[in-house]
Amino acid sequence: MRIAVFAGDGIGPEVTEQAVRVLEKLDLPGLELVEGDVGGAAYYKHGHPLPQQTLDIARSSDAILFGSVGDFSCDNLERHLRPEQAILGLRKELGLFANLRPARVFPGLEDLTTLRREVAQTIDLLIVRELNGDVYFGEKGMRTLEDGRRQGWDLMSYAEDEVRRIAHSGFKAAMTRGRKLTSVDKANVLETSQLWRDVVIEVSAEYPEVELSHMYVDNAAMQLVKNPGQFDVIVTGNLFGDILSDQASMCVGSIGLLASASLAEGSFGLYEPIHGSAPDIAGKDLANPMATILSAAMLLRHSLGLEAEAARIEAAVAKALADGIKGGDLGGSAGTREIGDAVVERL
Amino acid sequence: MRIAVFAGDGIGPEVTEQAVRVLEKLDLPGLELVEGDVGGAAYYKHGHPLPQQTLDIARSSDAILFGSVGDFSCDNLERHLRPEQAILGLRKELGLFANLRPARVFPGLEDLTTLRREVAQTIDLLIVRELNGDVYFGEKGMRTLEDGRRQGWDLMSYAEDEVRRIAHSGFKAAMTRGRKLTSVDKANVLETSQLWRDVVIEVSAEYPEVELSHMYVDNAAMQLVKNPGQFDVIVTGNLFGDILSDQASMCVGSIGLLASASLAEGSFGLYEPIHGSAPDIAGKDLANPMATILSAAMLLRHSLGLEAEAARIEAAVAKALADGIKGGDLGGSAGTREIGDAVVERL
Ligand SMILES: CC(C)[C@H](C(=O)O)[C@@H](O)C(=O)O
Ligand SMILES: CC(C)[C@H](C(=O)O)[C@@H](O)C(=O)O
Numbered sequence: 001m002r003i004a005v006f007a008g009d010g011i012g013p014e015v016t017e018q019a020v021r022v023l024e025k026l027d028l029p030g031l032e033l034v035e036g037d038v039g040g041a042a043y044y045k046h047g048h049p050l051p052q053q054t055l056d057i058a059r060s061s062d063a064i065l066f067g068s069v070g071d072f073s074c075d076n077l078e079r080h081l082r083p084e085q086a087i088l089g090l091r092k093e094l095g096l097f098a099n100l101r102p103a104r105v106f107p108g109l110e111d112l113t114t115l116r117r118e119v120a121q122t123i124d125l126l127i128v129r130e131l132n133g134d135v136y137f138g139e140k141g142m143r144t145l146e147d148g149r150r151q152g153w154d155l156m157s158y159a160e161d162e163v164r165r166i167a168h169s170g171f172k173a174a175m176t177r178g179r180k181l182t183s184v185d186k187a188n189v190l191e192t193s194q195l196w197r198d199v200v201i202e203v204s205a206e207y208p209e210v211e212l213s214h215m216y217v218d219n220a221a222m223q224l225v226k227n228p229g230q231f232d233v234i235v236t237g238n239l240f241g242d243i244l245s246d247q248a249s250m251c252v253g254s255i256g257l258l259a260s261a262s263l264a265e266g267s268f269g270l271y272e273p274i275h276g277s278a279p280d281i282a283g284k285d286l287a288n289p290m291a292t293i294l295s296a297a298m299l300l301r302h303s304l305g306l307e308a309e310a311a312r313i314e315a316a317v318a319k320a321l322a323d324g325i326k327g328g329d330l331g332g333s334a335g336t337r338e339i340g341d342a343v344v345e346r347l
Numbered sequence: 348m349r350i351a352v353f354a355g356d357g358i359g360p361e362v363t364e365q366a367v368r369v370l371e372k373l374d375l376p377g378l379e380l381v382e383g384d385v386g387g388a389a390y391y392k393h394g395h396p397l398p399q400q401t402l403d404i405a406r407s408s409d410a411i412l413f414g415s416v417g418d419f420s421c422d423n424l425e426r427h428l429r430p431e432q433a434i435l436g437l438r439k440e441l442g443l444f445a446n447l448r449p450a451r452v453f454p455g456l457e458d459l460t461t462l463r464r465e466v467a468q469t470i471d472l473l474i475v476r477e478l479n480g481d482v483y484f485g486e487k488g489m490r491t492l493e494d495g496r497r498q499g500w501d502l503m504s505y506a507e508d509e510v511r512r513i514a515h516s517g518f519k520a521a522m523t524r525g526r527k528l529t530s531v532d533k534a535n536v537l538e539t540s541q542l543w544r545d546v547v548i549e550v551s552a553e554y555p556e557v558e559l560s561h562m563y564v565d566n567a568a569m570q571l572v573k574n575p576g577q578f579d580v581i582v583t584g585n586l587f588g589d590i591l592s593d594q595a596s597m598c599v600g601s602i603g604l605l606a607s608a609s610l611a612e613g614s615f616g617l618y619e620p621i622h623g624s625a626p627d628i629a630g631k632d633l634a635n636p637m638a639t640i641l642s643a644a645m646l647l648r649h650s651l652g653l654e655a656e657a658a659r660i661e662a663a664v665a666k667a668l669a670d671g672i673k674g675g676d677l678g679g680s681a682g683t684r685e686i687g688d689a690v691v692e693r694l
Contacts, residue, residue, distance in 0.1 A: 115462060135503055136536055149508055151505065152537070153539060154504070157500035158499055160497045189435070191489050191501055192501050222602075225597035243587075
């Protein structure tokens with residue numbers, strides 16, 4: 001069993017370090033951890049945000065534990081050299097097409113969100129976001145029109161097999177939960193969305209037990225504010241999923257606790273906290289490593305089939321929280337290392 | 348002075364009727380109101396959601412008071428015949444490129460939103476959304492790839508003049524308010540956004556008093572949940588503006604009170620409530636006409652230069668609310684007509 005550890009930029013290294021300590025403490029027989037460079041850190045070291053050797057490490061591993069990428073000092077580099085290309089490249093190269101982002105308010109943390117307590121308590125949803133297509137990976141460019149004007153352009157598209165694959169992920173996830181699936185698109189304006197909707201309807205025939213509904217993305221953004229408790233599983237494209245999953249995460253209030261999985265066909269996956277690289281607090285022992293530790297738990301469960309070990313980590317995190325060990329993001333004062341210690345002790 | 352009144356579908360006719368009563372009650376000398384068909388209603392009557400005669404009425408008017416379009420019974424029509432094409436067509440044909448969507452919590456209505464009262468109170472923002480470009484109006488289609496797969500596609504793009512024009516709208520709006528402008532894009536992924544950002548920065552040189560910042564759309568969706576009070580004016584493209592303005596509206600809680608303006612160069616504009624056609628409550632005297640009445644006030648102010656009359660309408664609405672005349676959407680029980688009566692009486 002080989003786990004690639006890509007810490008990346010900003011707070012990535014310090015939160016990943018704590019998750020690695022947790023994994024090592026489990027003392028899993030035959031577990032190997034291999035580090036690789038990604039993001040701005042990789043650019044400064046190797047001249048590329050996703051160097052070939054990093055990709056090789058990923059390909060020879062069973063799963064990836066990812067920190068975060070993003071470094072403002074790279075803002076003026078050409079697009080293909082910017083830190084974000086590391087995560088986009090890994091998603092594409094490794095076929096990580098299904099991003100699972102659960103959002104649920106942790107018991108006892110109902111007062112961290114800006115939503116009223118009685119609304120926050122109802123949130124228990126999963127966003128299934130497509131990660132390999134859409135306007136993210138279409139042709140794109142900057143051109144000068146005949147009349148001399150500059151124009152930026154990006155091609156948005158989905159082909160039926162791309163939609164079918166993620167639709168299955170959505171329906172399957174719904175089967176393990178409340179059996180309600182909301183497909184989000186903008187079919188009143190976009191042909192990409194029309195194809196999306198047509199294919200989701202086709203796939204729905206295979207899941208008669210799941211109640212399927214369709215919602216326009218603008219309405220979904222409203223409903224996540226008005227009544228987030230109405231959602232069970234949301235399936236949507238890459239761009240809308242980027243926006244809605246971040247909105248939903250913030251509804252939960254405790255973004256420092258939210259983990260995510262990006263899965264390929266089979267068991268391979270990349271696991272990362274949903275918070276970003278937070279350069280403002282990087283290197284100050286202020287970041288909350290719990291989301292990364294919980295990402296490691298997801299990794300053990302989904303990619304390595306180690307359910308018991310995953311549950312042990314989750315229980316240790318819950319215990320630490322219950323004991324009042326909270327990072328600044330949760331209104332506490334525990335530092336990065338202190339939180340790592342607390343979880344390790346409670347394993 | 349000629350106002351085109353396009354009532355449209357669902358609750359459109361009943362809410363527009365009350366706004367027209369309010370306008371008539373003002374007894375403005377030389378004011379002419381001309382009705383026209385749009386949306387599903389126009390499709391069923393004339394075979395097209397935006398018939399030529401409707402466009403002619405619009406072109407010979409000084410402003411448009413718009414109800415809403417949307418009719419599920421048209422869902423299976425070809426795209427160019429669907430109700431939404433009426434509003435998209437009017438925006439494009441009439442050069443309505445700047446959509447202004449203010450979001451502010453009305454005093455006394457702080458408890459209608461799902462946000463905590465202390466957060467809701469801080470909301471006072473304006474979204475300036477571009478309406479004539481982006482993936483809305485690019486080439487699009489459904490095609491069969493060489494290998495036989497169906498694909499839906501839409502071209503996203505912005506040219507520099509399109510961005511420059513809306514950037515000026517954003518900066519000018521900021522100058523009349525808190526002098527803070529947040530430009531929202533996805534420049535880490537999209538070339539369209541990169542051009543957007545470059546041009547907004549160029550234009551900013553003309554507005555040294557405005558503090559400009561840039562935010563990725565996913566982060567903006569988060570920040571609208573976390574701390575909506577941080578925003579003054581947000582300027583963004585057509586697609587992101589669609590999503591974020593709806594999210595912001597719902598943060599206010601009282602969507603039945605929110606008006607919007609879609610402006611062309613000069614004084615011409617289209618004014619509409621931001622709520623949709625709400626087919627479930629159509630024809631039942633349940634819809635709140637206040638947003639449409641307030642849209643009529645915006646119309647008088649921006650397109651006809653009648654500031655005093657606009658203020659009179661707004662004061663009458665505020666008075667009715669203070670007197671407890673509230674629609675079901677605000678937790679009250681006043682019907683559509685009753686609310687119209689109440690506002691007319693208080694003029
Ligand atoms: C860093 C960026 C390219 C990325 C995305 O837009 O997918 C991020 O926002 C995410 O959601 O993982
Ligand atoms: C009806 C639809 C095409 C429209 C849009 O997406 O622009 C609506 O959502 C709006 O915001 O006015």
